[in-house]
Amino acid sequence: MLVHELSAAECEELLARSDFGRLACAYENQPYVVPVHFSFDVERRCLYAFSAIGQKVEWMRRNPKVCVEVEDIRDKDHWTTVLVFGRYEEITDAPAHKGARETAQELFEKRPEWWYPAAARVGRRESHAVLIYRIRIERVTGRRAGRDRV
Amino acid sequence: MLVHELSAAECEELLARSDFGRLACAYENQPYVVPVHFSFDVERRCLYAFSAIGQKVEWMRRNPKVCVEVEDIRDKDHWTTVLVFGRYEEITDAPAHKGARETAQELFEKRPEWWYPAAARVGRRESHAVLIYRIRIERVTGRRAGRDRV
Numbered sequence: 667m668l669v670h671e672l673s674a675a676e677c678e679e680l681l682a683r684s685d686f687g688r689l690a691c692a693y694e695n696q697p698y699v700v701p702v703h704f705s706f707d708v709e710r711r712c713l714y715a716f717s718a719i720g721q722k723v724e725w726m727r728r729n730p731k732v733c734v735e736v737e738d739i740r741d742k743d744h745w746t747t748v749l750v751f752g753r754y755e756e757i758t759d760a761p762a763h764k765g766a767r768e769t770a771q772e773l774f775e776k777r778p779e780w781w782y783p784a785a786a787r788v789g790r791r792e793s794h795a796v797l798i799y800r801i802r803i804e805r806v807t808g809r810r811a812g813r814d815r816v
Numbered sequence: 817m818l819v820h821e822l823s824a825a826e827c828e829e830l831l832a833r834s835d836f837g838r839l840a841c842a843y844e845n846q847p848y849v850v851p852v853h854f855s856f857d858v859e860r861r862c863l864y865a866f867s868a869i870g871q872k873v874e875w876m877r878r879n880p881k882v883c884v885e886v887e888d889i890r891d892k893d894h895w896t897t898v899l900v901f902g903r904y905e906e907i908t909d910a911p912a913h914k915g916a917r918e919t920a921q922e923l924f925e926k927r928p929e930w931w932y933p934a935a936a937r938v939g940r941r942e943s944h945a946v947l948i949y950r951i952r953i954e955r956v957t958g959r960r961a962g963r964d965r966v
Binding site for chain 2: 691
């Protein structure tokens with residue numbers, strides 16, 4: 667099996683056709699990792715997502731450094747993984763965030779099939795606080811494996 | 817959709833029938849998350865795995881606090897996620913680790929279908945340093961979602 671590093675463009679290609687990954691955050695050096703849906707905004711180099719207000723959001727408010735892992739696994743010999751290193755930023759109702767809110771909304775509307783573990787809360791609550799956030803991408807790395815040409 | 821917290825026994829049931837998840841570690845509060853194969857040792861409350869010596873291992877040597885996320889996703893309304901919080905511990909060639917090495921080996925032999933992104937290195941190297949480690953489980957949490965009985 668041959669493994670090679672992806673270029674930034676190859677990493678972005680995977681992010682653009684993905685909407686699901688795992689987000690890791692850390693507080694006092696204890697990491698925490700959960701599945702997330704996201705939309706990649708190639709122009710602004712951001713991942714947009716939303717979440718119920720819980721441990722993940724509390725931790726990212728305290729330490730905005732995050733890592734998002736995205737995979738495309740065909741089989742044991744053909745797989746691609748991309749890691750995004752970036753910073754958490756909350757999209758509020760403030761006028762300054764109007765553009766970001768609209769962008770996030772447009773991106774979310776392209777994803778009608780999303781399911782929402784990130785927004786799900788324990789119990790039968792019909793409604794609960796959900797916020798929009800983005801990860802400002804600072805660095806992207808990726809690897810691809812294949813038997814022959816990769 | 818109804819979401820409920822899993823008991824420790826329910827979490828362990830998913831770990832026992834899984835061999836793949838995502839491991840997050842952190843160094844200087846920067847999280848890092850990668851896919852990993854593992855074998856759950858229910859008796860010793862450990863996850864055994866192996867890895868090439870790279871960034872993940874270097875970071876876990878410096879900060880042994882880790883989090884492993886394991887999923888069982890049937891569809892958007894039926895999914896289970898389990899989080900393991902624990903500590904990284906390297907299995908060396910020392911006589912004191914003989915039992916752990918044998919346990920790991922037995923567990924690995926039950927997983928002939930493993931593929932090895934964790935062990936893969938960039939380029940055409942035929943051999944490279946791989947080590948065995950375990951995550952000593954300190955705490956497990958889980959959630960399950962379903963439309964009716966969950």
